[in-house]
Amino acid sequence: MSVIPLAERMRPNKLDELVGQEHLTGKGSILRSAIEHGKLPSIILWGPPGVGKTTIANIIANTLQVPFYTLSAISAGVKEVREVIENAKTKPGTILFIDEIHRFNKGQQDALLGAVEKGIIRLIGATTENPSFEVNSALLSRCQVYVLKALDKKELVQLLNEVIKKDIILQQKNIDLKETDALLTISGGDARKLLNLFELVTDVLDNNAVITDDKVMEIAQQRIALYDKKGEQHYDIISAFIKSMRGTDPNGAVYWLARMIEGGEDVKFIARRMLIFASEDIGNANPNALLLATSTFHAVSMIGYPESSIILSQCATYLASSVKSNAAVAAIGAASDAVKNTGDLPVPLHLRNAPTRLMKEMNYGKDYKYAHQFDDNFILQEYLPDQLKGTAFYIPQKNAREEEIRKLLKERWKAKYGY
Numbered sequence: 001m002s003v004i005p006l007a008e009r010m011r012p013n014k015l016d017e018l019v020g021q022e023h024l025t026g027k028g029s030i031l032r033s034a035i036e037h038g039k040l041p042s043i044i045l046w047g048p049p050g051v052g053k054t055t056i057a058n059i060i061a062n063t064l065q066v067p068f069y070t071l072s073a074i075s076a077g078v079k080e081v082r083e084v085i086e087n088a089k090t091k092p093g094t095i096l097f098i099d100e101i102h103r104f105n106k107g108q109q110d111a112l113l114g115a116v117e118k119g120i121i122r123l124i125g126a127t128t129e130n131p132s133f134e135v136n137s138a139l140l141s142r143c144q145v146y147v148l149k150a151l152d153k154k155e156l157v158q159l160l161n162e163v164i165k166k167d168i169i170l171q172q173k174n175i176d177l178k179e180t181d182a183l184l185t186i187s188g189g190d191a192r193k194l195l196n197l198f199e200l201v202t203d204v205l206d207n208n209a210v211i212t213d214d215k216v217m218e219i220a221q222q223r224i225a226l227y228d229k230k231g232e233q234h235y236d237i238i239s240a241f242i243k244s245m246r247g248t249d250p251n252g253a254v255y256w257l258a259r260m261i262e263g264g265e266d267v268k269f270i271a272r273r274m275l276i277f278a279s280e281d282i283g284n285a286n287p288n289a290l291l292l293a294t295s296t297f298h299a300v301s302m303i304g305y306p307e308s309s310i311i312l313s314q315c316a317t318y319l320a321s322s323v324k325s326n327a328a329v330a331a332i333g334a335a336s337d338a339v340k341n342t343g344d345l346p347v348p349l350h351l352r353n354a355p356t357r358l359m360k361e362m363n364y365g366k367d368y369k370y371a372h373q374f375d376d377n378f379i380l381q382e383y384l385p386d387q388l389k390g391t392a393f394y395i396p397q398k399n400a401r402e403e404e405i406r407k408l409l410k411e412r413w414k415a416k417y418g419y
Contacts, residue, residue, distance in 0.1 A: 006170075006199040007192045010163045011055055013062045019159045019191070020151045021052055031056075031146055035063055042116050042123040044101070044131050044140070047148025048344065050190030053126035056148075057097040060124065066093040073103035078111045085115040094121050101125035102134035109136045116142050132356035145358060150189045150344055157184075159191055160198060173207045182216035189344050237263075238273060241316075245274075246281050250320040257316050258309075267308045271297040274315055285325035285399040292318055323399045331394035338388060345385035378412055392417040 012018045015025045015032055024031045034040045040060060045053040061068035069084045076098075088094035096112075098104070104112075115121045116139065123143060127134060131145055151159070157180050164170050164177060183201075187194035197220060201211060204219050237259050244252030260270055271293070278293035296315040300308040354364035369379045384391060396402035396409065409417070 005196060006163065006167065007195040009169075010167055010195065012059060015059055015063070018052060018055065018059065019162070020155045021056070021148055024146055024148065025056070035060055038064055040064065040095075040122055042121075042143045044125045044127060044135060044143045044145045045148060046127050046129075046131055046145060048150050048189065049128055050187075050192040050194070051148045051151055052191070053148060054097075054099060057095075057124045057126065061095060061097075064093070064095070066095055067091040068095050068097065070097045070099070073098055073100040073108075078108050081108065081111045085111075085120055088115065088121045095124060096121045097124045097126070099126050100128075102127040102129040102131070106136060109139050113139050113142070130356075130359075132358050147362070150346070151191055153180075153184060156180075156187075156189070156191065156194055159194065163195065163198070170202060173202055173205075173209065175202060176208075176210040178210050179213045179216075182213035182220070183211075185340055185343065186216070186220055238269075241270075242273065242277060242281075245277055245316065245320040246324065248320060248322075248324065250317040253316045253320040254313055257312060261305070261309050261312070267300045267304060267312070268297070270312055271300050271315075274312075274319060277319055280329045281324055281326055282319065282322050283325045283328035284405060285323045285327075285397065285401050287401070289319055289322050323401075325397040325399055325402055327395055327397050327402060334393045338391065338393070342385075342387055345387055348382060348385060350381070351383065380412070380416070390416055 015035070018025055023029060026032065031043075045056060047053055057070075067088065069087075071080055071084070081096075084094075084096050088096070098112075101109075112121075112123060113136070116123050125131075125135070125143065131140055135143075160177060160180065160183070164175050183194060183197060187197055197216075201216055201219050202209070205211070205215065209215075237256055241253060241256035241260065244250075244256055257270070275290075275293040275297050278289040282289040292315055296311055299311050303311070349363050350366055350368040352359070352364040354360045354366075359365075369381050371377050371379055373379075382389065396406035
């Protein structure tokens, strides 16, 4: 097995080998033209993880054949920056690539400013964060910002097929890539994670393997075991306590509570579980439940046993006697499933924040309607990504408080969500 990871072995050296980012590196694009003509300005590459920022920097270095220095903002400081600048004074055209430049503080960024301004170095900064916020305005004004897009499904599948075809080690395995959904979902659009996961899967499977979603999930799955194998009764009793409250039986709840108290259970552990229960099993059916559970946690944290047993009893019997709803946990569960199934969908432009000129020029916030400017502080507009339009995650249940919520949502969103 090669000690060099697959993602590194398959890193492109030419623009034509790069998958994705056609708007920046395709034929006739501004960045490609600048590279081909050797007239590259200082630039900031802004985009999510694993979309090609470092790869583009390496391609630039390989194409231009000029002195090229790499620093990571995690480990490098002003001293390292100044050393590169000093070396660059005798090496015209020097490029300094700084990965995660958003981690540089003001002093570190200021150390770059003079050298960039005088042309001693050409800076390539890579960042996953908005440069409008994370890069000093003086430095940002001397750099061209290029926005990299998340790779789509077609591009990621293309990448997988190319590495199967081109990588010497994978060629020997005779791999049949039957299904890709699990690979793409787990990696979340990050090409580096995708290749790392793919390498993990192919290392586990024998040659001539057929890669399916089930096999990928089986290999990638992380199993979490109980840390204390002698604590079975501990988990059984807390389970009985929770189920008694869920079943609206304050007598069962207070009995199992007493068992835990007499057994010396950590007071915060009990209070923490009730805090979770208040949202998971009661939620908006009785919002006061979460308030009482929160107050209980703070109270027992200050007081301790034996007096905390009274406070725990008050909270447990209240939660057990309360009207129940699991709509909140169902809503986040459905929303999480949607995220896992659809990946990192882009935020619609009209919902994006636009405090800077750069973001406004990119149409961030355009056509957003401010609800408070309309009757009843409401205006019908889209708040979900296009792919999830009309999906109702939160479904109010049949209890007095949530029926009020349902009525409001039905009046405003019936045509969209079907309340």
